[in-house]
Amino acid sequence: MALDKTGIAKRIAQELRDGWYVNLGIGIPTLVANYIPEGIEVEFQSENGVLGMGPFPFDGEEDADLINAGKQTITVLKGAAFFDSAMSFSMIRGQHVQLTVLGAMEVSQNGDIANWKIPGKMVKGMGGAMDLVASAENIIVAMMHSNREGESKILKKCTLPLTGVGCVKKVVTELAVLEIRDNKFYLIERAPGVSVEEIISKTEGDLVVPDFVPEMVL
């Protein structure tokens, strides 16, 4: 069965490594913080100016001066730090953040990503996404394999305005874990009960399928 958003977040959480500083985007990526594997310590950076982000506050304890990049009220953990936006993006551009997880509307087999604009329809802006994808060494995209019309979002070439070029190395969808190398998608894992045929049929980009594709262990 295809994963729900929680399942995608759980699978991405398995990619976390001890000692990493991690930036989580809005939406599914935010959920990754709920599934940090046992024995692993990571610290979350939010680009509006906080390291050491904690869970949402208890009802009545929210502070208008303490939010994350999604403008949600948050708390901080022991050892947290606040800083201004220029310093925040120094951490990001300077590659001091080890992992960036973000959502996408489209990715292509050369690692391009589009997630900020649909011409004539929706323009919300790129926020920090362009800075993040241009500099992060390690980017995981959390997204759905196809859109509401059933059209693949895992493409040979993106159709929407780009956020970054040649930067995505790993994609986790409700159906599969894909790696991007040599201008191709490689099928690494499939969601429990999802057939290789279904993944092939919903992937427009060139997909390399090994003889044996393990199921995700969640």
Place this chain on the structure above:
Amino acid sequence: MNKVVNNVEEALVGIEDGMTLMLGGFGLCGIPENSIAQLVKLGVKDLTCISNNAGVDDFGLGLLLHGHQIKKMISSYVGENAEFERQMLSGELIVDLIPQGSLAERCRAGGAGIPAFFTPAGYGTEVAEGKEVREFNGKPHILEMALSADFAIVKAWKGDTEGNLIFKATARNFNPMMAMAGKITIAEVEELVPAGELDPNDIHTPGIFVQRIFKGEKFEKRIEQRTVRIKN
């Protein structure tokens, strides 16, 4: 040097139609809300506003959009504001969207005497159109220009009569860089204390960057996305 002015009316003297303003804040967090209310009252028009976001429909910069006081916005993210989207799609409002880190650095550069810099952010996208590209360490970068403003308006938690500022939590965001980049920088603060009461070790923005400081009359501090856990 005493930078104190009596109130928001005195603080905003000199702001005229067609000027470029920087306004601190991220979403509704750390925005100079008293000054925005006064800009609405003054009715100044054709403003170019440099601010990470454009507020929501009925608060923050949304109030200026509602009165069609803004001609051009320079921002990184403008979701959550239906009137903004309408004015942008209809062409009433000129919008320059730039990556958040580039926006922060362009403000910082403007205040730091650096006319331009290269960044990898936006290479290969619409943002790079018309900009010089140069390769450093095998990676392409684009040239981004410094930003400055006729007035920068920032909001701080505590300030002293010398204009030294301390920000609280994530309400710091763009405020320190914008304070540096204004020809005249106005700071509205929650607490205004005599010089000597703030520990110099704790100052985030030194008073040299601030020309006018006043205690804001009232801070609503609206929360955009109230997210909470329920206690067991």
